[in-house]
Amino acid sequence: MNYSIALIRGDGIGPEIVAEAQKVLEKVCSTFGHKFEYKEVLLGGASIDVHGVPLTDEAIADAKSSDAILMGSIGGDAKTSPWYKLEPSKRPEAGLLAIRKALNLFANLRPAYLYHELKDACPLREDIIGDGFDLMIMRELTGGLYFGERKTIEENGVLKAIDTLTYDENEIRRIAKRGFDIAMKRRKKVTSVDKANVLDSSRLWRKVVEEVAKDYPEVTLEHMLVDNCAMQLVRNPGQFDVILTENMFGDILSDEASMVTGSIGMLSSASLNETKLGLYEPSHGSAPDIAGKNIANPIATILSAAMMLRYSLDLDEEADAVETAVQQVLTDGFRTVDIMSEGCIQVGTKEMGDLIAERIAKKC
Numbered sequence: 001m002n003y004s005i006a007l008i009r010g011d012g013i014g015p016e017i018v019a020e021a022q023k024v025l026e027k028v029c030s031t032f033g034h035k036f037e038y039k040e041v042l043l044g045g046a047s048i049d050v051h052g053v054p055l056t057d058e059a060i061a062d063a064k065s066s067d068a069i070l071m072g073s074i075g076g077d078a079k080t081s082p083w084y085k086l087e088p089s090k091r092p093e094a095g096l097l098a099i100r101k102a103l104n105l106f107a108n109l110r111p112a113y114l115y116h117e118l119k120d121a122c123p124l125r126e127d128i129i130g131d132g133f134d135l136m137i138m139r140e141l142t143g144g145l146y147f148g149e150r151k152t153i154e155e156n157g158v159l160k161a162i163d164t165l166t167y168d169e170n171e172i173r174r175i176a177k178r179g180f181d182i183a184m185k186r187r188k189k190v191t192s193v194d195k196a197n198v199l200d201s202s203r204l205w206r207k208v209v210e211e212v213a214k215d216y217p218e219v220t221l222e223h224m225l226v227d228n229c230a231m232q233l234v235r236n237p238g239q240f241d242v243i244l245t246e247n248m249f250g251d252i253l254s255d256e257a258s259m260v261t262g263s264i265g266m267l268s269s270a271s272l273n274e275t276k277l278g279l280y281e282p283s284h285g286s287a288p289d290i291a292g293k294n295i296a297n298p299i300a301t302i303l304s305a306a307m308m309l310r311y312s313l314d315l316d317e318e319a320d321a322v323e324t325a326v327q328q329v330l331t332d333g334f335r336t337v338d339i340m341s342e343g344c345i346q347v348g349t350k351e352m353g354d355l356i357a358e359r360i361a362k363k364c
């Protein structure tokens with residue numbers, strides 16, 4: 001089959017890690033008989049350098065007309081990069097928020113999976129890790145506090161900042177449905193996280209999630225307050241399957257979940273809308289401190305490409321092949337420097353891409 005993929009290489013380590021994901025995708029094509037056509041799309045600092053803005057209408061059109069979007073990461077060093085001398089709406093991150101909004105990418109998926117081989121990188125105690133954990137955070141991405149009205153005013157000589165947190169029932173219902181759908185493909189448990197003891201938006205969240213749950217009788221639903229969830233993630237992460245939550249809570253919890261896996265370079269993510277279109281990117285940033293050194297870990301981006309195969313292109317067997325190849329490389333003892341441990345073989349970004357691509361194979 002032929003597919004059209006928009007490639008956003010991005011800034012910092014972005015171009016290096018996207019190149020490795022593309023290498024793996026090309027191996028998937030030759031192994032399974034597909035053809036991917038790539039469209040280069042500029043976003044973030046790379047777009048500012050060329051167009052003066054972090055996202056153009058042309059970039060949005062190119063992304064929209066693709067089957068899926070694979071992205072590295074965007075942004076630079078806030079202290080030294082000229083991009084951060086621009087007003088906030090012209091900075092790299094504004095482009096990311098704008099493309100999520102333009103493509104209506106309201107559902108963000110972030111898996112946190114502990115590979116047995118990387119157990120040593122997990123900061124949790126052995127007795128807490130137990131048999132490991134495999135959870136998915138489903139975060140609402142286009143509503144809530146980050147998109148509400150905000151202003152800073154002066155009242156009687158005192159500066160006052162106001163941010164607004166709103167959700168309507170439709171926004172909650174569509175993300176809840178996505179969360180339950182994902183749970184149906186997994187261990188059939190949803191933990192809905194809110195702050196319903198304080199916030200009206202959370203009380204509506206809880207009510208709507210309970211309504212949606214009625215359509216999924218096989219899925220067990222529990223509610224958890226966000227402060228408790230933050231604690232439970234380090235106390236007993238194995239209890240979670242799908243964590244369903246709003247934008248800001250999800251932002252914080254997904255970073256915490258990535259920390260407990262111990263290796264930011266391993267964590268993929270997907271942002272989906274109501275169609276098959278999705279934007280797939282690693283959970284980490286553009287790591288300007290290590291850009292251009294061939295030491296960045298490309299696995300998060302390669303696993304994001306696997307999610308792209310599964311969720312946007314419905315190529316489950318191909319996605320399995322990528323995930324299996326990553327698992328094999330780790331079992332064979334190859335590591336980039338961020339996940340290096342004693343007795344393993346240290347490799348660079350490109351070598352890691354080669355090793356994973358070499359192991360892409362059809363199931364016998």
Ligand code: NAD
Nearest residue numbers: 073074075076077265284285286287288289290296297338
């Ligand atoms: P970061 O995730 O880029 O880096 C944090 C630390 O992790 C750094 O020490 C970095 O070297 C390391 N690291 C990150 N990815 C790695 C990888 N694949 N392999 C090995 N080590 C890796 O976070 P930051 O330094 O806070 O942010 C840098 C820039 O990235 C900022 O401009 C920020 O706004 C941006 N950012 C972009 C995204 C995105 O594109 N979605 C997400 C987060 C941050």
